[in-house]
Every structure is written in structure tokens, then in C-alpha cells.
Amino acid sequence: MRQRVKAGGDDRRARMRRPGGAGARPASRWALPALAVLLALPMLGGCAGQLEDQPRALPASVAVPLPPAAPRTTGVDSPAAREHKQLVGFFGGEYHAPATERFVDEVLVKLAAASDTPSQVYRVTILNSPIVNAFALPSGEIFVTRGLLALANDTSEVAAVMAHEIAHVTERHALRRAELEKRSAVISQAADVIDDPNRSKTFKSYAQLSLASFSRQQEIDADQVGIRVIAKAGYDPFAASRFLVSLGRATDLRQSLHPGAEAKPDMMATHPSTPERVAKAVAVARGISAPGIGETGHDRYLAAIDGILYGDDPAQGFVRGRRFIHPKLGFAFTAPEDFVLENSAQAVLGVTQDGTEALRLDSMKVAPETTLVAYLASGWIEGLQTQGTPEAIKVNGLPGITVLAKAESWSFRLAAIRVGGDVYRLTFAAKDLTPEVDRRFRDAIDTFRRITPEDARDVRPMRVAIATAAPGEGAEAFAARMAVPDHPLENFQVLNGLDGPTLEANRHYKVVVE
Numbered sequence: 204m205r206q207r208v209k210a211g212g213d214d215r216r217a218r219m220r221r222p223g224g225a226g227a228r229p230a231s232r233w234a235l236p237a238l239a240v241l242l243a244l245p246m247l248g249g250c251a252g253q254l255e256d257q258p259r260a261l262p263a264s265v266a267v268p269l270p271p272a273a274p275r276t277t278g279v280d281s282p283a284a285r286e287h288k289q290l291v292g293f294f295g296g297e298y299h300a301p302a303t304e305r306f307v308d309e310v311l312v313k314l315a316a317a318s319d320t321p322s323q324v325y326r327v328t329i330l331n332s333p334i335v336n337a338f339a340l341p342s343g344e345i346f347v348t349r350g351l352l353a354l355a356n357d358t359s360e361v362a363a364v365m366a367h368e369i370a371h372v373t374e375r376h377a378l379r380r381a382e383l384e385k386r387s388a389v390i391s392q393a394a395d396v397i398d399d400p401n402r403s404k405t406f407k408s409y410a411q412l413s414l415a416s417f418s419r420q421q422e423i424d425a426d427q428v429g430i431r432v433i434a435k436a437g438y439d440p441f442a443a444s445r446f447l448v449s450l451g452r453a454t455d456l457r458q459s460l461h462p463g464a465e466a467k468p469d470m471m472a473t474h475p476s477t478p479e480r481v482a483k484a485v486a487v488a489r490g491i492s493a494p495g496i497g498e499t500g501h502d503r504y505l506a507a508i509d510g511i512l513y514g515d516d517p518a519q520g521f522v523r524g525r526r527f528i529h530p531k532l533g534f535a536f537t538a539p540e541d542f543v544l545e546n547s548a549q550a551v552l553g554v555t556q557d558g559t560e561a562l563r564l565d566s567m568k569v570a571p572e573t574t575l576v577a578y579l580a581s582g583w584i585e586g587l588q589t590q591g592t593p594e595a596i597k598v599n600g601l602p603g604i605t606v607l608a609k610a611e612s613w614s615f616r617l618a619a620i621r622v623g624g625d626v627y628r629l630t631f632a633a634k635d636l637t638p639e640v641d642r643r644f645r646d647a648i649d650t651f652r653r654i655t656p657e658d659a660r661d662v663r664p665m666r667v668a669i670a671t672a673a674p675g676e677g678a679e680a681f682a683a684r685m686a687v688p689d690h691p692l693e694n695f696q697v698l699n700g701l702d703g704p705t706l707e708a709n710r711h712y713k714v715v716v717e
Contacts (some may be wrong), residue, residue: 290346291328295516298331298349306507307347307365310358314366317436319373319428327365333514335453339368352508353667353713354449356700358500359433359442366429366436367443371421373428423483430487439497440488444481445700451477452697456690505711509669513715514687515546517664524688527551527564530659534622536564536629537650539643559634562647569626575604575619578626583617586610599652605645607636616644620651627651663717670714672706679704686717 291297311327325343330336333350345368347361355361426443434440454477488494515521520529522544528535538544542553542562550565569578576593593606596618603620614636618629629651631644665686672681678695685691696702699712706712 290340291330294330294332294334294336294346294348295519296331298329298512300329300349300511303349303352303507303511304329306504307352307361310362311345311365313436314362314369314432317432318366318369319432323372325369325372331512331516333512335450337364337368339371341372343372345369345372349511352511353513354453354698355446355504356449356501356713357439357442358504359438359498360446360449361504362433362436362438363429363443363446366432367425368429369432370425370428422480426480426484427487430484431491434488434491434497437498439495439499440491441485441494442497442499444484444488447477447481447484449697449700451481456693456697459690502711505669505713508667508713511667513665513667515664517662520546520551521662521664522546522551523662528654528658528662530654530662533654533659534627535650535652535654535658537647538562539647560640561632562644563630564627566625566627568624569621571624575602575621575626579604579606579617579619583619583628587615587617589617596648598649601651601653603648605648607641616641616648618648620648622653665715665717668714668716669711672708672710672712674708676708677704677706681706681712681714684714684716686715 307327307329311325315321315323315325323343325345327345327347329352330346330348332348333353334348335351335354337345337347337351339345345365347364351364352361355364430440430443433442518531520527520532525538525540525542525544526535527538527544527546536551538553539560539562541555542560543556544551544553546552550563553562554560573581575595579589579593587608587610590607590609593604596603596605598618598620601620601622603618605616605618608615608617612634613632614634616631616633616636618631620627620629629648631647633640633644670681670684678692678701682692682695685695687694695712695714698715
């Protein structure tokens with residue numbers, strides 16, 4: 204949730220890394236959309252920076268046997284190793300679960316042997332993020348989040364995701380896209396010097412359309428190559444389409460719970476719509492075999508992910524409805540009514556159902572000699588004009604400061620609260636900051652408090668657990684076991700790829716428990 208920055212300096216370090224999406228260069232090909240509050244508050248500054256990662260042991264390289272002299276692209280001081288470290292930091296660090304790591308390693312071994320480049324060294328890393336995401340680097344580094352592992356329902360679906368990423372490596376998509384981006388930049392620069400504004404606009408539109416189309420085609424190509432790879436490795440080729448359906452349903456559910464989430468892709472999106480990808484994936488699979496031929500590995504997969512974390516990492520704080528509590532750092536905060544909170548890699552974010560109000564909670568490391576007034580005046584948020592004199596406040600015994608601000612069509616209530624050497628920053632934004640709305644924001648600021656050890660112990664992490672359906676037991680009974688606070692039935696059905704209330708007796712299903 205929180206970045207830590209020394210006031211007045213360039214030493215930016217991440218003290219509190221939240222799982223969640225970050226603007227990493229590799230495309231989030233399987234990612235669910237981020238909260239629109241990230242777009243609604245574009246002027247929020249001071250949160251991005253060099254991420255501080257403690258060195259971690261990388262999972263063992265996975266590949267078919269290679270010549271002894273094969274180069275290791277992920278050496279300690281290599282560019283690939285630095286990129287790996289940065290990406291791992293963006294996504295909350297590595298997630299270590301020995302049984303799960305062994306499982307994905309074994310799947311990758313089979314996929315590497317079936318790929319078009321079996322001599323390529325591949326490595327898979329599980330990221331400590333609840334966001335559904337997977338991507339690959341040209342070096343053969345493959346990343347999958349624990350959020351994606353929780354959504355997948357069998358071995359063949361995870362194999363389809365990793366084979367898709369292997370295809371991006373074997374097809375050299377990242378390198379080809381970089382070349383096209385350079386060409387597009389040249390076109391755009393040329394358009395800037397054209398006298399005719401209409402012709403200039405046409406040139407720029409052509410460049411943008413070329414990039415979008417190229418990216419969409421890359422995704423379709425990677426799907427098709429990946430499906431052929433999983434079939435060759437012995438897995439069910441229809442797994443890719445099944446996972447894409449689950450991804451689409453998870454996206455729809457998430458958008459219903461987080462109404463500020465971005466809408467479905469339009470024609471300029473860099474990825475094809477889910478229905479398009481599903482239809483093409485099914486067509487490729489049908490060209491290989493009939494349904495039910497390849498291995499799915501349902502029970503074995505569920506055994507491998509039994510017990511993995513679901514949602515927020517306990518070391519990085521929890522969202523529970525409108526409440527955010529961080530047991531490790533010892534504080535809690537409650538958002539105003541109608542807000543939906545989400546933990547991200549940089550902050551706790553919130554948005555109302557209608558998208559007209561938003562909030563952000565993050566923190567910075569500020570020198571003790573720097574007063575809160577001086578810190579506020581130092582340019583906390585670029586582009587904001589404060590209104591009136593900052594007001595000194597006490598928030599549950601903690602010193603703070605608050606002030607109103609304005610930027611374009613948004614109005615803001617800002618608050619900074621000092622806890623030791625840290626300053627917690629609360630940024631509230633509203634399209635129409637009426638006295639009533641501002642009062643709600645002030646009341647929410649007053650909920651920020653230090654917590655007791657007993658409070659911290661009462662908050663338990665959620666995990667994926669595997670349960671067996673008894674004869675006659677339906678989805679409603681399993682939904683009652685779900686620890687998720689909102690829409691437990693819908694979450695259970697999406698988590699297990701189910702359309703209706705009927706369960707298969709003696710079959711294993713995923714539930715979320717505390």
C-alpha cells in the first residue's frame with residue numbers, strides 16, 4: 204500500500220508493498236482491470252519510485268537438458284536479473300509455497316519440451332499478488348500470480364497460461380513490438396511537422412491503430428501457439444478457452460463489486476475482447492482433438508494449491524469491507540459509506556458506486572525536523588492548488604494537518620498524519636465537494652488510529668481450501684463456507700467455473716476460508 208520517500212531527496216524505497224497490478228512493461232495478458240481511481244487521480248505524485256527488494260532465492264531453472272555451456276541469462280548482475288527483481292517488487296515479492304512451486308515447475312518442464320524452442324532456458328516465478336496476471340520476459344522468465352492460480356481450475360488451464368507466455372518468448376513478440384513502437388514514434392514525429400492538421404491527425408491515428416492491431420494479433424497468435432504446445436505436452440487443448448471464460452466472468456464480477464473498474468476493451472484496446480479470444484481458442488482446439496481427450500489434472504491441481512493465500516497478504520494489510528487494517532504496522536482506517544476499497548501495490552484505493560468520489564491512503568518517510576506544514580508546501584501532489592490555510596488537527600492522539608485543494612474538475616480534502624517517522628497521507632477527491640461530502644471525508648479521517656495487539660490478532664488471512672461435495676449438496680451450501688465479504692455465491696461459482704447451483708457429488712471444489 205505504501206511507498207516510503209525521504210522528504211526533499213531522491214531516495215525512494217518501498218517499505219510496504221501491496222499485491223496488485225503495477226505498470227510493469229510486460230503486458231498483463233491475463234490481468235483483471237485496475238480501479239479507475241488510478242485514472243481519476245492522475246495528479247497524485249510521489250508514489251512511484253525505485254522499489255526496495257530484499258534479495259530472494261530464485262526458483263530453480265526449468266528446461267529440458269541443455270549443453271553444459273548454455274548461458275544463464277539471470278545471473279546476479281545481469282540486466283535480466285535486475286528486471287526480474289524490479290518486476291517481483293512491483294507485484295509484492297515472490298510467493299513461496301513449496302508444493303505449489305514444485306507443481307508449476309513440473310508443468311513447465313513438460314511445456315518446455317513440447318515448445319518450438321526446447322533448448323530455451325525457462326524459469327517460473329509465483330508472484331505474491333491477488334490480481335489475476337501472467338507475463339513473460341524475452342529471457343524466458345515467466346511470472347504467474349497466486350491470484351491466477353486461485354482462479355484456474357485444473358492443471359491444463361495453468362499449462363495453457365504458461366504455454367501462452369512461452370509463445371510470446373518463442374515468437375519474439377516483445378522484441379517485434381519494440382521495433383514497431385520505434386517505427387510508430389517516427390510516424391508521430393513526422394506528423395507533428397505537417398502543416399495540415401487533418402493530415403497530421405490521420406498519420407497519428409494510423410500509428411496508434413497499427414500498434415493496437417499488432418498487439419491484438421500477438422495475443423491471438425500466442426493463444427494458438429500455446430494451445431498447440433499444451434496439446435503436444437498431453438494436456439486438454441480446450442483448457443485455454445475454459446480459462447478465458449473464467450477470466451471474463453471474474454472480470455464481470457469484479458466490475459460489479461468495483462464499479463470504478465475500467466470498461467470492456469474497445470477497438471483501440473491492446474488486447475482482444477474475451478469473446479473473440481474464446482471463439483478462436485475453441486476453433487484451434489477443435490482442429491486438434493475432440494473435447495475430453497487430453498489430460499486435465501483437476502484433483503492434482505487442487506491438491507497443489509490447497510492452502511495458498513487468497514486476497515491480501517497478512518504482512519501487507521487487509522481490506523475488510525470499508526475497513527483497512529494493517530496488523531504489522533499497527534493502524535486501521537475506515538472509508539466513508541458507499542466506498543469500495545482495494546489494496547494496490549502503492550496505496551489503498553477507494554471509489555464510490557457512481558465514481559464521483561475517490562480516496563487514496565499511502566505513506567512517506569519524512570524527516571522528524573520537517574513540519575507537516577512544510578511537507579504539504581513541498582509539493583505533495585503536483586498540479587493541486589491548496590485553498591485556505593492548513594488546519595492543525597489531532598486524530599486519535601496523533602498530530603495531523605488538513606487542507607482543501609482544487610485541480611481541474613476535482614476538489615480535494617487532504618490530510619497528513621504523523622506516526623513516528625512516517626507520514627500517512629489521506630487524499631479524498633470529489634466531483635462536487637459539498638459541505639456534506641466534506642463532512643463525510645472529515646469523519647473518515649477521524650477513523651485513522653493505532654490498533655492494539657488484540658485487534659491485530661483478530662484479523663486472519665483468507666486462504667484457498669479444498670472441500671468435497673456430499674451427495675445432494677449444492678452451491679448455496681458451499682457459498683455459506685466462503686469467507687469473502689461480498690457475493691459469496693457468485694465468488695464461489697466463478698472460482699470453480701460453475702454456471703448453476705448443482706454440484707457433482709464427491710467432486711473437489713475450492714472455497715475461501717479464514
